Amino acid sequence: xxxxxxxxxxxxxxxxxxxxxxxxxxxxxxxxxxxxxxxxxxxxxxxxxxxxxxxxxxxxxxxxxxxxxxxxxxxxxxxxxxxxxxxxxxxxxxxxxxxxxxxxxxxxxxxxxx
Amino acid sequence: xxxxxxxxxxxxxxxxxxxxxxxxxxxxxxxxxxxxxxxxxxxxxxxxxxxxxxxxxxxxxxxxxxxxxxxxxxxxxxxxxxxxxxxxxxxxxxxxxxxxxxxxxxxxxxxxxx
Numbered sequence: 001x002x003x004x005x006x007x008x009x010x011x012x013x014x015x016x017x018x019x020x021x022x023x024x025x026x027x028x029x030x031x032x033x034x035x036x037x038x039x040x041x042x043x044x045x046x047x048x049x050x051x052x053x054x055x056x057x058x059x060x061x062x063x064x065x066x067x068x069x070x071x072x073x074x075x076x077x078x079x080x081x082x083x084x085x086x087x088x089x090x091x092x093x094x095x096x097x098x099x100x101x102x103x104x105x106x107x108x109x110x111x112x113x114x
Numbered sequence: 115x116x117x118x119x120x121x122x123x124x125x126x127x128x129x130x131x132x133x134x135x136x137x138x139x140x141x142x143x144x145x146x147x148x149x150x151x152x153x154x155x156x157x158x159x160x161x162x163x164x165x166x167x168x169x170x171x172x173x174x175x176x177x178x179x180x181x182x183x184x185x186x187x188x189x190x191x192x193x194x195x196x197x198x199x200x201x202x203x204x205x206x207x208x209x210x211x212x213x214x215x216x217x218x219x220x221x222x223x224x225x226x227x228x
Contacts, residue, residue: 031214042118042205042219043157088157092214100170100213104157 005105006089012111019076021108023089024069027096032065034074037086037107046074046087081114116140118220120206126226132194135223138187139208147217148181148191149205157205162213163189169213196227 006023013019023032031050035043049056049065049072056063062075076083086109090102119138127133139146148160162170163183174181178197183189193200203224207217 033216042207042221043217045216045218048216094214099172101159101162101173102213102217103159106156 006087006108008108009106010109010111012113013079014113015079015081017079019079019083019110019112021074021087021110023072023074023105025072025089025091025093026070027091027093029067030092030095032072032092033090033102034061034063034072035088035090035104037088039085043088076110079110079112081112083110084112085110118206118208118218120204120220120223122223123221124224124226126228127196128228129197130195131227132192133196133200133225133227135191135204135206135225137189137191137206137220139189139206140210140218141187143208143210143218144186145209145212145215145217146183146189147207147209147213148189149207149219150202151205151222152202160191160204164212193225196225198227201225201227 029051031048033048034046036046037043047058047063049063060077065072086107088104088107090104094100121136144165146163149157151157160173161181166183181191203222205219205222207219209215209217
C-alpha cells in the first residue's frame, strides 16, 4: 500500500456533526500536511503538523499526529455543507526515503448533507 | 495575489499531437511543482523545481514528458507525442520554501487525448 492512506474512503454526515478522517503512513516523517480539494478545483492547504508535534488546531479543524502508530487524524467540528470536499494527507518522508517530495494519499471524500 | 495561474484550463487533442501546459507561480515563491491527478493513480508528483532548477524529476513518466522553468515566473510542461493514457488533470503548485512547505495549487488543466 502507498505512503499516506486515508480512511474511510468516503464519509457522509449531517450538517452540524463532526467528521473524522484518518491517515496512515509507513516511514518516518518530517511533517504531515492536510489538504482539501473541492470538485474540479486545485488542492488547498489546511494545516501542517511537524513530527515533534502531537496536536494542532485551526478554527474548526483539529489535527493529531501519533508517530508511534504512524497515523494522523483530521477532525472537522460542527460540519457545514461547504465542507463537502475530498481531503488528502501528504507526508514529507525525505529523511527516510531521500526523496524530496510530498507523497499524497488517495483521499477521503466527505459529503455533508444540509 | 492572483494565486497560481495555469493555462489552458481545458485541452482536447488527438493522439500524437504535442501538448504544452503553462504555469505562472505566485510571485516570490521559489519552488514549483507539476502534479498529475487521475482516478486510478491519484495525485502524483511529476517534477519539482527549486530556484528554477529541477530537483526531482523521478516522477516524469517517460521521455515524452519534459518540463522547463526558464525564469522564476514561468514554467511549461510539454508532452510530445501525446497518448490517450496521458489524459488527466495536471496541476501546478508553488511554495515559499522547499517541497516540505505548504503548497499553493493552481486550478489545473484538464487534458483529454483522443
